[in-house]
Amino acid sequence: MELLNVQDLKTYFTTKSGSVKAVDGVSFDVEKRKATGLAGESGCGKTTTALSVLRILPSNGKIVSGKMLFKGLDLAQLDEEDMREDIRWQEISIVFQGAMNALNPVYNIGHQMTEAIMLHEKNVEHQEALERAGKLMELVGINASRLDNYPHEFSGGMRQRAMIAMALSCNPSLLIADEPATALDVIVAAQVLKLLKELKERLELGMILITHDLSIIAEICEKSAIMYAGKIAEYADVVSIFKEPQHPYTQGLIGAFPSITGKRVKMTSIPGTTPDLLRPPPGCRFHPRCKYAKDVCKTKEPEFSQIEKGHFVSCHKAVAEAKRQKW
Amino acid sequence: MSAQVVRVENLKKWFPVRVGFFKSILGGGQLFVRAVDDVSFEVKPREIYGLAGESGSGKTTTGRLLVRLISPTSGKIFFKNQDISSLGDKTLKPIRKRMQIIFQDPYESLNPRKYVRGIVEEPLLIHGIVGKEAEDRVHEVMENVQLTPPEDFLFRFPHEISGGQRQRVAVARALVLQPEFIVADEPVSMLDVSIRAEILNLMTDLREKLGVSFLYITHDLALARHICDSLAVMYLGKIVEKGSTETLLTEPLHPYTQALISAVPVPDPTSRRIEVTVKGEIPSPVTPPSGCRFHTRCPVYIGDICRTKEPPLIDVGKNHYVACHLHAK
Numbered sequence: 238m239e240l241l242n243v244q245d246l247k248t249y250f251t252t253k254s255g256s257v258k259a260v261d262g263v264s265f266d267v268e269k270r271k272a273t274g275l276a277g278e279s280g281c282g283k284t285t286t287a288l289s290v291l292r293i294l295p296s297n298g299k300i301v302s303g304k305m306l307f308k309g310l311d312l313a314q315l316d317e318e319d320m321r322e323d324i325r326w327q328e329i330s331i332v333f334q335g336a337m338n339a340l341n342p343v344y345n346i347g348h349q350m351t352e353a354i355m356l357h358e359k360n361v362e363h364q365e366a367l368e369r370a371g372k373l374m375e376l377v378g379i380n381a382s383r384l385d386n387y388p389h390e391f392s393g394g395m396r397q398r399a400m401i402a403m404a405l406s407c408n409p410s411l412l413i414a415d416e417p418a419t420a421l422d423v424i425v426a427a428q429v430l431k432l433l434k435e436l437k438e439r440l441e442l443g444m445i446l447i448t449h450d451l452s453i454i455a456e457i458c459e460k461s462a463i464m465y466a467g468k469i470a471e472y473a474d475v476v477s478i479f480k481e482p483q484h485p486y487t488q489g490l491i492g493a494f495p496s497i498t499g500k501r502v503k504m505t506s507i508p509g510t511t512p513d514l515l516r517p518p519p520g521c522r523f524h525p526r527c528k529y530a531k532d533v534c535k536t537k538e539p540e541f542s543q544i545e546k547g548h549f550v551s552c553h554k555a556v557a558e559a560k561r562q563k564w
Numbered sequence: 565m566s567a568q569v570v571r572v573e574n575l576k577k578w579f580p581v582r583v584g585f586f587k588s589i590l591g592g593g594q595l596f597v598r599a600v601d602d603v604s605f606e607v608k609p610r611e612i613y614g615l616a617g618e619s620g621s622g623k624t625t626t627g628r629l630l631v632r633l634i635s636p637t638s639g640k641i642f643f644k645n646q647d648i649s650s651l652g653d654k655t656l657k658p659i660r661k662r663m664q665i666i667f668q669d670p671y672e673s674l675n676p677r678k679y680v681r682g683i684v685e686e687p688l689l690i691h692g693i694v695g696k697e698a699e700d701r702v703h704e705v706m707e708n709v710q711l712t713p714p715e716d717f718l719f720r721f722p723h724e725i726s727g728g729q730r731q732r733v734a735v736a737r738a739l740v741l742q743p744e745f746i747v748a749d750e751p752v753s754m755l756d757v758s759i760r761a762e763i764l765n766l767m768t769d770l771r772e773k774l775g776v777s778f779l780y781i782t783h784d785l786a787l788a789r790h791i792c793d794s795l796a797v798m799y800l801g802k803i804v805e806k807g808s809t810e811t812l813l814t815e816p817l818h819p820y821t822q823a824l825i826s827a828v829p830v831p832d833p834t835s836r837r838i839e840v841t842v843k844g845e846i847p848s849p850v851t852p853p854s855g856c857r858f859h860t861r862c863p864v865y866i867g868d869i870c871r872t873k874e875p876p877l878i879d880v881g882k883n884h885y886v887a888c889h890l891h892a893k
Contacts, residue, residue, distance in 0.1 A: 278756040392845045422618040423783060425845055427827035427838045449757060452786075452829035456838060475833040493761045494831045495786040497813065504790055506761035510726040 240411055240443040241267040241290070241329075246303035246313075248282075248289045257514045259285040259298070261467040264541065264549075265460075267411060272437060272444035274454035274461035274475070276490075280511055281464040283447045284334070287413045290445070291329055292320050307411070326357045330404040332397075334416040334447075340388040340396060346374075347384030350403050357407045373402040377432060394425035398432065405436070411443040412436075418453060430456055451494050455479060463487045466512050466522040469541060473548040483544065483555035485527045521553065529554050529564065568642075569745050569777045570630060570663075571606040575639035575649075577625050581850055597849050599625040601801035602639070604877075607745065610771055612778045614792030614809065616785055616824070620846050622801040623781045627747040630779060631665050632656060643745070661691050664738035668750040670730035674722040680711075681718040684736050691741060701740055708773075709736045709766060728759035735766065742774070749781045764791050785828050789813050797821050800849055800857040803877060807884035817886040820858050856889065866890060 248260040260282040267273045275283040288294050290305055292312065305312040312324065333339050341349055350370035355361055361369075371381035377398040388396055397417070404412060417433060418426035434457055437444055446458055454461045455475060462472040463486065471484040482488045492505035509526040512518055518525050524534040531553070539551045544559035554564045578596035600622040607613040615623045628634050630641060632648060641649040648659055664687075667673040674683055681702060688698045706714035709732040722730055731751060738746050748767065752760040768791055770776055782788050788795055789809055796806035797820065805818040816822045823842040830836060841863045847853055853860045859870040869889050877887040 278758060394845050422846070423785070423824055424618065424827045424840070424842050427829070427840050430829065430838060431840050450829075451757075452831040455831050455833040456829040479831065479833055490757060491831065493757050495784075495790040496831055497786040497789055497825060497828045498830055498835060499832075501790060504761035504764060506765065507758035508762075510728065510759065511756070 238269045239266055240269050240308065241445075242304075242306040243286075243290070244304040244306070246286065246289060246305060247301040248285050248294065248298055249301050250295075250298045252297065252515070255515050258467050258517065259514060260289060262541070263303075263462075263464070263467075263469050265462045265469065265472055267443045267445055268459075269410070269443050270437060270441045271460065272446050272458040274446045274448065274458035275464055276448055276451055276454050276461055277464035278449060278511055280466075280514070282467040283464050284415055286464075287331065287415055287445060287447055290413065291325060291331055292317075293325075326353065326404075326407045326409060328409055329411045329413065330407070330409040331413040331415065332400050332404045332417055335420055339400060342388050345385055345387050346370075346391070346399050350374075350384070350399075350406055353403055354406045370402075370406065373406055374399070376405070376436070377402045378428075392425075393421055394428060397421060397425075397429055401429075401432065401436070405440070408440075409442070411445070413445045413447070415447045416449070417446070418450070419448070433457060451479075451490060452496075463490065466517055467514060468522060468551060469549070470523065470552070471548075471550045472541075473545075473550075477545075477548050483548070483550045483559075484523075484552045485529055485554070486523050489526075521551070523552075531564075568606040568608050569611075569644060570779070571642040571645075572626075572630065573604050573640040573642070575603045575626070575629060575641065576601055576637045577622075577629055577634065578637045595850055598801045598852060599849060600629065600636075601852075603798070603801070603803050605796050605803065605806060607777050607779060609744075609777055610775050611794060612767070612771060612780050612792045614780045614782060614788040614795040615798060616782055616788050616795060617798035618783060618824075618846050620800070620849060621798040622849070623798050624749055626798070627665065627749050627779055627781050630745075631660070631663050631747050633665070657691075661687075661741045662743050663745040663747070664741065664743040665747040666731075666734050666738050666749065666751050669754050670722075670727060670734050671754065673734055674730060676722055679719050679721060680725070680733050683722070683733060684740055687737060687741050705736045705740045708739060708770065709733075711736065726759075727755050728762060731755060731763050732766065735763070735770075739770065739774075739776075743776065745777050745779070747779045747781070750783070751780075752787070753782075753784070760787075767791065785813065785824060797824065800846065800852050802857060802887065803885075804858065804888070805884075805886045806877075807882070811882060811884050815884075817880065817884070817891055818858075818888045819862050819864050819890075823863070856887075864890065 244264050246260055246263045250257040250259055263286055265273055277283050289300055300313050347370055351366040354366040370384055374381050379398055418429050458475055460474050461478050462469045465486050470486045482491055489507040495504055507526050520536045521534045521539050524530040533553050539553045541549055541551045542556050543549050557564050577600040578598050581595040617623050629636050636649050640647055684702050685698055703714050711717045711732055752763050780792055792809045795809045795812045796803045799820050805821045816825055826839040829838050842861045844861050855871045855873055856875050859865055875887045875889045877885045879885055
């Protein structure tokens with residue numbers, strides 16, 4: 238069942254030096270009980286996409302166009318009041334990057350969790366909220382008695398779990414996890430990833446997973462979008478992304494990823510760096526770093542086209558090859 | 565004459581913990597963070613030796629001890645068979661020229677008020693190499709790290725170049741004195757994925773070309789596998805297992821190494837999934853658990869012996885060492 242369908246979303250930031258097209262025509266969808274990954278390097282617009290869905294952009298950011306259909310309702314058109322009362326936390330919630338530092342150090346965990354619950358569900362009494370907070374803590378594997386603790390009494394992994402519990406406190410149907418495992422140690426990160434996977438199944442959550450780490454996408458997601466410079470380079474189910482990547486950027490990223498299993502191969506890098514979004518290159522934004530680039534790539538922007546069922550790619554070469562034309 | 569660049573024997577570094585006024589009156593004795601606690605290993609010429617572990621395992625402290633940025637509490641550090649563990653600053657200076665360090669964060673480790681040229685040149689000036697020779701060396705090293713043509717970069721500030729280029733400047737600064745040994749402390753963890761491989765391949769190329777040995781500190785076993793020849797896994801200040809990278813990763817013996825490996829996600833949706841066999845997080849190094857330090861989290865705890873007796877690092881053949889009672893004969 239389709240939960241969220243984002244179509245041609247554009248979010249621009251106004252800065253002193255001009256307009257930054259942080260998200261420029263992004264389309265993807267999220268299904269119930271499934272996770273969609275948004276992967277890419279820093280500055281590719283993955284976090285901005287998430288903030289746009291929740292409409293919590295910084296004051297200089299604006300959704301310029303596009304649709305975000307959530308259960309048939311266009312979030313881009315919804316007024317602020319409805320967004321706050323009906324959508325945030327109740328339907329869509331987010332676990333921020335570096336969530337362990339997102340807790341308030343001067344209140345205990347129980348206070349912070351009950352506050353979230355009571356604020357969004359007006360008819361819930363404090364005692365009931367506390368009980369629910371206790372159950373949520375057990376759900377993420379922390380003893381309910383620890384609700385009285387302050388954030389500094391928790392370890393990094395526990396704080397991250399507490400943040401996940403808090404995000405789930407109003408039974409949302411869509412959870413956005415922004416870099417949920419970065420800044421955690423290997424074993425703790427694995428624990429958190431496993432928890433997210435279990436929660437997805439048990440609570441039938443839809444999930445948007447934002448990460449720069451492709452191995453996490455392979456671990457958790459069913460579908461993934463690879464983003465580059467504000468656009469989606471490639472979008473497909475994870476098996477196609479990893480086994481038959483069509484976009485040269487996806488291929489490059491996968492080659493740059495070491496694996497602990499399989500053959501030991503020399504890692505490859507993608508030459509150059511990500512473009513400045515104030516002045517993105519003309520044509521395909523990846524062309525200055527692409528080894529297959531031809532003249533058409535420098536002038537004409539590739540369309541986001543479907544080359545196989547459910548497999549989308551923005552690349553002249555991939556589209557040409559799909560039509561069995563020589564590149 | 566033994567064939568190693570750096571040899572470390574029973575190295576220890578304990579940092580004293582400051583206690584409050586009342587606690588110091590009431591006694592209870594001085595507490596220490598046992599950051600590195602009895603570690604021994606050796607790095608051979610042209611070898612990239614990996615040191616892996618979670619944060620707080622003491623790997624960075626070990627790296628800093630090796631280049632003597634800090635002094636050890638006890639134990640010996642040999643650099644080319646010379647004991648450098650207790651040398652003073654003056655006698656150490658000519659040796660510092662032969663061993664260098666690359667720090668984790670290229671955004672913090674370069675002086676923002678200096679040109680790239682000033683940054684790369686500084687070690688030369690400190691060691692009395694000036695004028696034409698210094699200039700030539702700077703040019704040569706810039707070519708070596710592929711910041712070409714050097715003229716394009718020499719008069720830029722760190723904020724004017726990208727993260728990957730900054731890290732190459734840091735590598736250039738470490739190489740300019742033509743050292744024999746470099747400690748690389750998580751050199752790519754702050755960089756974007758697409759440019760990581762660039763820095764790592766640069767390191768392996770330099771090893772081939774200039775014969776430099778590296779101590780590569782990392783928390784990422786998948787990366788370690790791709791560039792290290794040998795590997796030591798640290799836990800709470802101790803080496804729990806060491807050996808060649810391939811043996812260690814394909815036939816890990818210590819339950820901690822096994823847990824670390826199974827927790828690494830694989831970038832392939834059709835292959836194995838991560839397994840979490842270990843509970844909890846790394847304990848405080850101020851009061852490490854008794855006996856085997858891993859016993860509080862160990863999935864194959866075999867009884868009292870783990871709690872009371874510290875397992876020695878034993879040889880299991882093929883230059884593979886493990887500290888676990890399971891494998892003690």
